[in-house]
Amino acid sequence: MNRNSSVIKKMAETCLAGITEKEETITLNQVPLVKTDDCAVISILSSGVCGTDPHIFSGKRVGATYPTIQGHEICGRIEHLGKSFSCKPGDHIAIGDRVILVPGKACGTCHYCITYPHQEHLCVNRGIYGVTLRCDRPPYLIGGFAQKVVITSGYWLFLLPKDIPDEIGCLTEPLAVAIHAVERGVGMNMPTAQYGPGLYPTIIIQGAGPIGLLTAITCRSIGAHVIITDILEHRVSFAKELKLHAVLLPRKEGRVLALRKETKGIGADIAIDCAGTPEAFEEGIQMVRRGGRYIELGNFADSGEALVKPSYICRNDLEIFGSVIASPWDFGRAIQLLQKDAALFQKLITHRFRIEETEKAIINVKEKHGIKTIIVP
Ligand SMILES: [Zn+2]
Ligand SMILES: [Zn+2]
Structure with missing residues (x-):
């Protein structure tokens, strides 16, 4: 410098x-x-x-x-x-x-x-x-x-x-961002909550970087069945060290199929993009079940365009939500979560x-x- x-x-x-x-x-x-x-x-x-x-x-x-x-x-x-x-x-x-x-x-x-x-x-x-x-x-x-x-x-x-x-x-700040996205997923404080995924949902998280891991820890804290994925081996092994169910995905084709297998062919109730690539969006909406919910969190910066068939969204009754940054009160909740297991967060x-x-x-x-x-x- x-x-x-x-x-x-x-x-x-x-x-x-x-x-x-x-x-x-x-x-x-x-x-x-x-x-x-x-x-x-x-x-x-x-x-x-x-x-x-x-x-x-x-x-x-x-x-x-x-x-x-x-x-x-x-x-x-x-x-x-x-x-x-x-x-x-x-x-x-x-x-x-x-x-x-x-x-x-x-x-x-x-x-x-x-x-x-x-x-x-x-x-x-x-x-x-x-x-x-x-x-x-x-x-x-x-x-x-x-x-x-x-x-x-x-x-x-x-x-x-x-x-x-x-x-x-x-x-605290990135954890608040993760909490905000999970809230978007589970539908708290939302008029559509009665149609939401309910308790103990299955949640797929694309990307095991810092935001992906914080999101996975947040999902685990609400009792969800969490599957976190990445294409980088060191990130998948790190997620496993945190006792998360982590899946290493192929670098090219077959990622949707691999995740479908993990959910008995049905798909998850919710999937959250923490990978931030257009491909993650294209594939992620195919990883949720019919009537499921997809949360776009990772593509904050403009990383290009995704190819999506609108009919796929229509026929599967999908909900697709964005999630950007966090509300101030998410910070208060993030502090509570950090306090519950400081040693776990220290590892990150x-x-x-x-x-x-x-x-x-x-x-x-x-x-x-x-x-x-x-x-x-
Ligand atoms: Zn940030
Ligand atoms: Zn203003």
Whole structure:
């Protein structure tokens, strides 16, 4: 990384950050730290690298702006609380507390905020730490791949209970994303719930990367029969180590047939895409039973078009739902789940990098090494 960033000039108080200056360019530099009455400052304890980070790094994520500091899976310790700073859900937060940031804040004024205020994640103007905010304007420190983050009023901050280690705190955000997708699958809080899969559904999860495994653990926690799949051998063996029923799929043909066999030829009640390829979508809808439900979670970045026969969806009475990010209250539930078995979640963290190695960490995720990559300052 290049230490001579042209973007940010040195100021009185600064701290170190990995700055994504433009596509494929990360520099390591000092960023102004401005403590105002209307902000909180956290020092980072752990920051997860998401599967979306390589897309932001390469300029393929719609809505990403530069220069930015990436990192939206953020766990930190409060070191400054401005007099007029306020956050949701209203927990009493004090200096020294460990907190989890919900990286996006709803604007409160768009069509979705006004009409569907209980679905904050649908807001079209969300300011998202580590994704849509720029670091060349206040509050500058707007991403987790830094020593500190400055949080402005109105965001959600959840307290991290004492028995959850710093390192796995940053799994809260991706676990909330998994919980949101599973809720879409099992139909809670939805008017169609009476036609849903009911208790103890069979759920197929395509992809045994970090999101796939977190989704599988979530499904197991609600009593589902879970089948997790991947084409990468090391990911399938890792899933088996977590005592999940994992199936190694062929790299080309025969994947649908293999999964049909696993479900006595019927198909699953629900399948969830955590692989994020167009092929996963094409095959996944054929892995659910008639009247079953398919959840598209993995194709967040645009990875191309899928070939689908509309008549297949019609004749099989299929339900196909998207699932994007998470609601703030999914974070609260994610913390509860982390607390139940911290040792299990700890196993998912296979790679740790320093801020100085931000680019390396992002490439590690792009190349699918290990399971979860995190940055610890
Ligand atoms: Zn993410
Ligand atoms: Zn809005």
